[in-house]
Amino acid sequence: MKHSALLIAFILSPFAGIHHVQADEQDEHPILLLNEDSTFHFEILGGLGQALTGGGDISPILGAAKNVTPGDFDKFTDIFYRLANETKAAALDPANAYDPINVRDTWFSAASYFRRADSFTHGDWDDPLINQLWEEMLSAFDKGINALPIPGQRVKIPAGNFTVEAIWYSAYSGGKHKKCPTLILGGGYDGAQEDMYHTIVTNALVRGWNALTYEGPGQPTVRRNQNLGFIPHWERVLTPTVDWLLANKRAEVDTKRLALYGHSMGGYLAARAGAFEPRVKAILLNGGIFDVHESYLDQSPAVLTDLYKAGQKDAFDETALSLLSNPNVSSQIRWGIEHGMWAFKTKSPYDFFHQTEQYTLKDVISRIKVPVWIADAELEGFFRGQPQKVKEALGEKATLHPFTGTAGYHCQAGALQELNRAIFAWLHKTLG
Structure with missing residues (x-):
């Protein structure tokens, strides 16, 4: 059934003036x-x-x-x-x-x-x-x-019907190669691996850790160059990446201290892939995501959630597209839908939301056997409540680390020193 212009205006009205509301809430933010x-x-x-x-x-x-x-x-x-x-x-x-x-x-x-x-x-x-x-x-x-003192190395890793885009950073500058602990770092929804250099890699290198960043389907360079949207079975991305690492950099990698880090939605991707990758000895999730679909519905306007649950595809799409075209609607909502259609390579907002139903740890989380670190941000705006669900499912294998106050934004934006202190303290305690 088509929405009338009057009904669409009614739906959009709660979002009008959102910028003024946010300005009035200045005191609720820690910065x-x-x-x-x-x-x-x-x-x-x-x-x-x-x-x-x-x-x-x-x-x-x-x-x-x-x-x-x-x-x-x-x-x-x-x-x-x-x-x-x-x-x-x-x-x-x-x-x-x-x-x-x-x-x-x-x-x-x-x-x-x-x-x-x-x-x-x-x-x-x-x-x-x-x-x-x-x-x-x-x-x-x-x-x-x-x-860089040791130049970073871009590599292309064959992974079946796609190619993983990766960058290798070596920590050891001495003459003969030395085996060093190594981090494999992946982003999420829209994060570029180049961002990961500033977020984690620089801190890893000064602490004597090698780093390998990577992107798979749906992520920026692979999405652009290979025209591929996200895939839920992320082990198809990680396993070839670990294969390449151990085949080409084994002389530099301490395989007993090989850790996997997932950033933002990468918290789902890393957990999913880590469940199938026994060569990884520790997993870090920033933050933990048990169910991507549930998260996206939770951060959507109630009208979209209701239409989706009712299976009203045409009405959902019409309403979502109206939100995209309205400048008074929260930019997070407009950007989230717009980018989601791009990253998951769907033709409609409904299809994007429907695809995310496959992104859950429900049937695989029991396969994770290694220690897991989970970030839980107080001001989380994307995956609120999900880290606790991952912690509960993993039990004693998991450490939930709360970030509060000025470090409480999603993925500790603006507080990367605190993030890295927490990450490497846990890694050194856990892996030696």
């Missing part, structure tokens, strides 16, 4: 909000966190934040694209090249700004800017990893 739009606040905060490890500078990011209009995706892209190009120009300045640290950090900063610019571009695939931003980002990032 100063960087934008009245909570999704923009989170994205900018994530960029500031990367500044600690050479992925940007604080004042330029705050300068960009000052000019961002709540809910305006296009303006957000334009502002960070301009900053990325200004930083790229600085990286290309011949005077910059006299200092190798300049080269590394300026290119890493440019790459981070290009990724920020790409954050909300996934609605119109006829726009050439989408691929242009990504190509610029990859080029800048590659110049950054090539300037």
Whole structure:
């Protein structure tokens, strides 16, 4: 049954004026909000966190934040694209090249700004800017990893009907290779492996850990280059990745201290894959996700949840598409649906939600036999309540680590030092 214009207006009315509501709730946040739009606040905060490890500078990011209009995706892209190009120009300045640290950090900063610019571009695939931003980002990032003391190595790992995109970072700079503990790091819904360099890899390297980041179907580069959406059986991604690691880097990898980390929705992916990968000796989930579908329904407007549960596909799609076109609707809702259709490669919002029903640990979590660390963020905005469900299912094998206050945002945005302290303290305690 078609919704009338009047009914759609009624459905959308609860979301009108959402920016003013968020502004009034400033005191409920543990830090100063960087934008009245909570999704923009989170994205900018994530960029500031990367500044600690050479992925940007604080004042330029705050300068960009000052000019961002709540809910305006296009303006957000334009502002960070301009900053990325200004930083790229600085990286290309011949005077910059006299200092190798300049080269590394300026290119890493440019790459981070290009990724920020790409954050909300996934609605119109006829726009050439989408691929242009990504190509610029990859080029800048590659110049950054090539300037590391031990250059990062991009690798392509065959995995049946797709190729895993990965980057290898070696911790040992001595003459003969030394076996070091090693982290395999995967992102989630929209996270690029290049972000993982600033989130975890830099901290791993200074602690003597090797790192291998990777992307599979649905994740940014694989989705773009291979036209593949997410797959629920993530062991198809991880197992070939571990195969490659042990076949090509065994001389550098301490196989008794091989750990797997999943970031954001990667908390589901890592748990699912880890259940089938006995060579991994510890698993870290930030945060734990027992049921992806349940999480997506929980963060959706009630009207969408009701229509989905009632099986009203046409009404669900019409309502969801109306939400996408309304600038007064929360950008998290608009971005979540828009990006979900892209990442899961579906033609309609209903099909996207339907696909996520396959993403549950219900039938596989009992297969996990190794210690598991689970992050639980107080201000979690995407997977609230899921870490506790994973902990309950795993029992004594799991350690639930609460992040509260200023470290309480999703994946500890803006508090990466605290995140890494917790991760590596647990790893050293657990694996030695």
